Structures are given as C-alpha cells and as structure tokens.
Amino acid sequence: MTTDKAGIVETLVSRLGDSGVLRDDDALSRYTHDWAGDALGTPLAVVRPRTTDEVADIVRLCNEHDLRMVPQGGHTGLVGGAFPDRDQDELIISLERMNRIRDLDPVNFSMTVDAGCILEEVKQAADTEDCDFPLSLGAQGSCQIGGNIATNAGGLNVLRYGMMRELVLGLEVVLPNGEIWDGLSALHKDNRGYDLAQLFLGSEGTLGIVTGAVLKLVPKAEQTRTALLGLPSVAAVIELYTLARRGCSDLLSAFELIPRRCIELAMEASPQLSDPLDEAYPWYVLMEVAATGPIDLSEMLERLLENGMEKDLVLDGALASSDAQSQNLWQFRESMLEGQRLKGKHLRTDVSVPISAIPDFVDRAAVMVSDVSPDSTVIAYGHIGDGNLHFNILPPPDTSNEERRVLLHDLEQRLFAILDEFRGSISAEHGIGRTKQAAYLARLSPTERELMQGIKSLFDPKGVMSRGRILPE
Numbered sequence: 163m164t165t166d167k168a169g170i171v172e173t174l175v176s177r178l179g180d181s182g183v184l185r186d187d188d189a190l191s192r193y194t195h196d197w198a199g200d201a202l203g204t205p206l207a208v209v210r211p212r213t214t215d216e217v218a219d220i221v222r223l224c225n226e227h228d229l230r231m232v233p234q235g236g237h238t239g240l241v242g243g244a245f246p247d248r249d250q251d252e253l254i255i256s257l258e259r260m261n262r263i264r265d266l267d268p269v270n271f272s273m274t275v276d277a278g279c280i281l282e283e284v285k286q287a288a289d290t291e292d293c294d295f296p297l298s299l300g301a302q303g304s305c306q307i308g309g310n311i312a313t314n315a316g317g318l319n320v321l322r323y324g325m326m327r328e329l330v331l332g333l334e335v336v337l338p339n340g341e342i343w344d345g346l347s348a349l350h351k352d353n354r355g356y357d358l359a360q361l362f363l364g365s366e367g368t369l370g371i372v373t374g375a376v377l378k379l380v381p382k383a384e385q386t387r388t389a390l391l392g393l394p395s396v397a398a399v400i401e402l403y404t405l406a407r408r409g410c411s412d413l414l415s416a417f418e419l420i421p422r423r424c425i426e427l428a429m430e431a432s433p434q435l436s437d438p439l440d441e442a443y444p445w446y447v448l449m450e451v452a453a454t455g456p457i458d459l460s461e462m463l464e465r466l467l468e469n470g471m472e473k474d475l476v477l478d479g480a481l482a483s484s485d486a487q488s489q490n491l492w493q494f495r496e497s498m499l500e501g502q503r504l505k506g507k508h509l510r511t512d513v514s515v516p517i518s519a520i521p522d523f524v525d526r527a528a529v530m531v532s533d534v535s536p537d538s539t540v541i542a543y544g545h546i547g548d549g550n551l552h553f554n555i556l557p558p559p560d561t562s563n564e565e566r567r568v569l570l571h572d573l574e575q576r577l578f579a580i581l582d583e584f585r586g587s588i589s590a591e592h593g594i595g596r597t598k599q600a601a602y603l604a605r606l607s608p609t610e611r612e613l614m615q616g617i618k619s620l621f622d623p624k625g626v627m628s629r630g631r632i633l634p635e
C-alpha cells in the first residue's frame with residue numbers, strides 16, 4: 163500500500179507531536195551532513211521517537227506504505243550510511259531521544275542501555291560502579307551505542323577488549339516490519355542455536371533498528387601508564403609491538419602508530435601542543451598499559467623501553483607520570499584527526515592487513531603514491547595492534563576540486579589492488595555504507611553475495627530499511 167508521503171508525515175506528527183517530527187530546513191540541517199562534510203542528504207523528515215514502542219509504530223507505518231527509512235545515531239559514521247540521498251524520499255529515524263541507562267549490574271559486569279545513549283555517557287555511567295565500558299574512540303562524545311553496534315565499532319582498545327561484537331551480550335531490535343525482537347539477554351555464555359544478535363553487529367541499519375543493548379563491562383583500571391616513543395621505521399614499530407605483547411602480561415590496552423606528519427598536523431590544529439620529544443622522529447608509538455590489582459606497571463613499561471632501546475627499536479620516549487600528562491599525550495592522537503580534516507578533501511581509508519605484513523604493505527603503498535603523485539603526502543597511522551591502518555593521502559594543496567576527485571579515486575583503486583595482494587580488508591573499521599559499496603561488491607564472491615542478499619531479503623523483503631547501503635538497491 164502506498165500513500166502520499168506528506169500524509170504519512172502528518173500521521174507521524176499526530177502520533178509523536180511536533181517536537182518528535184522535524185521538517186523545516188533549519189531544524190534538519192544538523193541531521194543532513196556528517197563529521198567530515200562528505201555525506202549530504204535531504205530527508206523527507208527526521209522523526210525522534212522516545213521509546214521502543216514508538217520506533218516500532220513508526221517502522222510499521224513506513225513498511226505498510228513502502229516508505230524508505232534510515233536509522234541515524236550520532237552521525238559520526240564515515241561511509242555515508244546514515245544519510246539519505248537528495249530526493250526527499252527517505253525518513254531519518256533518529257535515536258537521540260532514546261538515551262536511558264536501563265540497568266547496571268556490577269556483579270554480572272553488564273549494563274542495559276537505550277541505543278541512543280552517547281558512548282561517552284555510557285562510559286561515565288559504568289564508572290560510577292567502578293566499571294569500564296572499554297570501547298574508546300575519537301568520536302565518543304557524539305556517537306551512540308546503536309551506531310557503534312550497527313558499525314561494529316572498534317577504536318583504541320580493540321587489541322585488549324575486542325570490537326563492539328565482543329562487547330555486546332544481548333540486543334533489542336525493531337525489525338523492518340515493525341516487530342520488536344527482544345534479545346536482551348545478559349548471559350555471558352549461551353549456545354542456543356544461531357546467534358541472532360551477532361547478525362546485527364556491523365549490519366549498518368540494513369536489517370533493523372537497534373533500540374536497546376546489554377553491554378559487557380570490565381573492572382575499571384586502577385592504574386594506567388602511557389608512553390609516547392620515537393622510532394626509526396615501521397618495521398621497528400612492529401618489532402616493538404611483539405615485544406610489548408609478550409612483555410606486558412597481556413595488559414597492553416593501546417598501541418597506536420603515528421607518523422611525524424601527524425604530530426605536525428596535531429600541533430597545527432592545537433597550537434597549545436608542543437613537540438613531545440626533543441627531536442623529531444619518522445615514526446611514533448603511543449602506547450598504554452592498564453591494570454587492576456597489585457602490579458607495578460611503571461617497572462613493566464620501563465623494562466620494555468630499556469629492552470627496545472637496547473635493540474635500537476626505540477630512539478627516545480616520554481612516559482606520562484600523571485593523568486594530566488597522559489591526557490596531553492593522547493591529545494596528539496585526537497588533534498591530528500582535526501588537523502587532517504582542516505586540509506580539505508583527501509583520501510581516507512581504514513584498511514587492514516595481517517600485523518606481520520604492515521611494514522611491507524606501507525612500503526609498497528608509499529612507493530605507489532610517490533610514483534603516481536609525487537607531491538601528495540602519505541599519512542599512515544592507526545591501531546597497529548589490530549593490523550588496522552588509516553593509509554590516508556593528502557593531495558598537493560593547489561589541486562583543483564575536479565583534479566582531486568580523479569586523483570583520489572585513482573589512488574584508492576591502486577591502494578586497494580595492493581591490499582588484495584595481501585588479502586587485506588578495504589574496510590577494517592568504518593563499514594561499507596554507500597561510499598565503499600563499489601569496491602566491496604567487486605570483491606564479493608557469487609556465493610558470498612547470494613548469502614548476503616538472502617539475509618537481507620529474509621529480514622527486509624520489501625527493502626524499506628537502509629536500502630542501498632552495503633548491498634545495491
């Protein structure tokens with residue numbers, strides 16, 4: 163059944179009230195572009211339900227009338243998945259008013275939350291019971307738990323705690339036909355049948371709208387030590403990483419690769435930052451160890467660094483001796499993202515290869531860039547302990563918009579071809595959405611494509627939910 167779109171919006175207003183349905187351009191502008199300014203869209207309207215029943219009601223209505231919809235969280239996703247196109251034919255369902263902490267159980271190390279809770283607020287709530295929800299990422303002040311689930315977010319601590327997939331115990335989801343699936347289990351072990359909850363992790367809103375989640379907590383770390391180190395090469399970084407994995411009793415919680423250019427970008431974006439070490443080094447590692455209980459982390463870290471220096475892996479380093487100093491070191495990691503954003507349109511990737519292959523991959527890809535566009539700047543950084551690299555490329559500043567578009571597309575294709583040789587992933591972190599779709603589909607085998615399409619059709623036979631994301635329309 164189809165009805166005119168304006169009529170459906172009026173029905174929604176009558177059910178949710180004026181504040182629950184946004185239609186005018188001023189009110190919509192906040193929901194129509196992403197952090198990077200890459201994704202732009204014009205929705206039919208933005209609806210802002212407060213409860214799971216309201217979400218179910220909206221979805222049922224849309225499904226009955228074949229109206230397309232797209233769930234939206236904190237709009238920090240980087241592949242355009244949460245944004246409609248410009249035809250005003252999709253309804254954005256924003257979860258921002260569903261932000262209740264439903265329950266916190268420090269004995270079970272779990273908490274149940276609305277999907278619209280902002281990650282930072284979930285972490286703060288866990289902290290009140292001496293627990294931590296260990297997902298940490300640069301966008302945590304804006305992104306929502308539902309968005310984190312839909313993108314299977316990772317971040318700075320994946321090497322210790324895993325991605326979102328490993329941090330979710332149960333889910334509540336409104337399916338594309340408006341039915342509510344209550345899978346809010348708080349069990350740590352449960353082997354009954356297929357794991358339905360896991361299907362929604364990384365599904366980018368294409369299988370249903372996550373409205374609630376039971377999250378896994380860990381004991382809050384009683385002590386944390388942070389170090390920023392200067393190293394001569396990516397190969398030295400990987401060698402230090404293997405020493406750290408073995409020498410830190412599995413207490414390593416972050417191990418970030420940062421090139422010199424990113425330290426400069428961070429200082430450009432945040433002028434209060436000064437060069438962290440006495441000299442400039444080609445590569446840096448920002449690492450952290452964290453623990454509860456009686457263990458001497460300082461001694462452990464110092465021993466690792468001595469070992470690294472003896473082997474000529476570590477050339478210099480700064481160890482934070484207070485929380486303020488640690489935050490200052492992390493400020494480089496955060497500000498370098500803003501520094502890149504200020505450089506305008508550039509190639510942003512989030513690829514992965516086996517950790518042991520990182521030095522070769524970085525060398526191969528850097529040679530490719532210098533052959534194709536010698537004046538472009540490579541900035542390869544990332545969560546090296548997960549094999550996840552942001553191999554980004556800044557074109558020369560005087561490149562016109564059209565030249566930039568052509569150059570970046572060419573460089574991306576060449577980079578992905580090198581990745582294929584390493585059996586790497588073109589999306590280790592941000593998902594497929596719309597922007598990675600062509601590259602993703604080109605690499606899917608017929609069997610994989612058939613299975614993926616079968617799953618989508620089972621959940622959403624009419625194709626009303628996030629149509630055209632991951633899989634084509």
Ligand SMILES: Cc1cc2nc3c(=O)[nH]c(=O)nc-3n(C[C@H](O)[C@H](O)[C@H](O)COP(=O)(O)OP(=O)(O)OC[C@H]3O[C@@H](n4cnc5c(N)ncnc54)[C@H](O)[C@@H]3O)c2cc1C
Nearest residue numbers: 235236237238239243300306308309310312315316367372
């Ligand atoms: C500065 C910065 C740093 C970042 N660092 C990282 C990082 O380290 N690791 C990482 O993995 N990502 C990172 N990201 C990407 C981004 O923050 C994550 O993808 C995040 O999980 C998106 O959450 P969101 O609430 O903003 O979702 P949105 O951007 O609103 O949506 C993302 C996708 O999820 C879907 N969706 C949103 N909410 C729901 C829901 N309730 N139910 C079903 N589908 C839904 C949307 O339709 C869309 O397809 C970073 C982004 C920025 C801007």
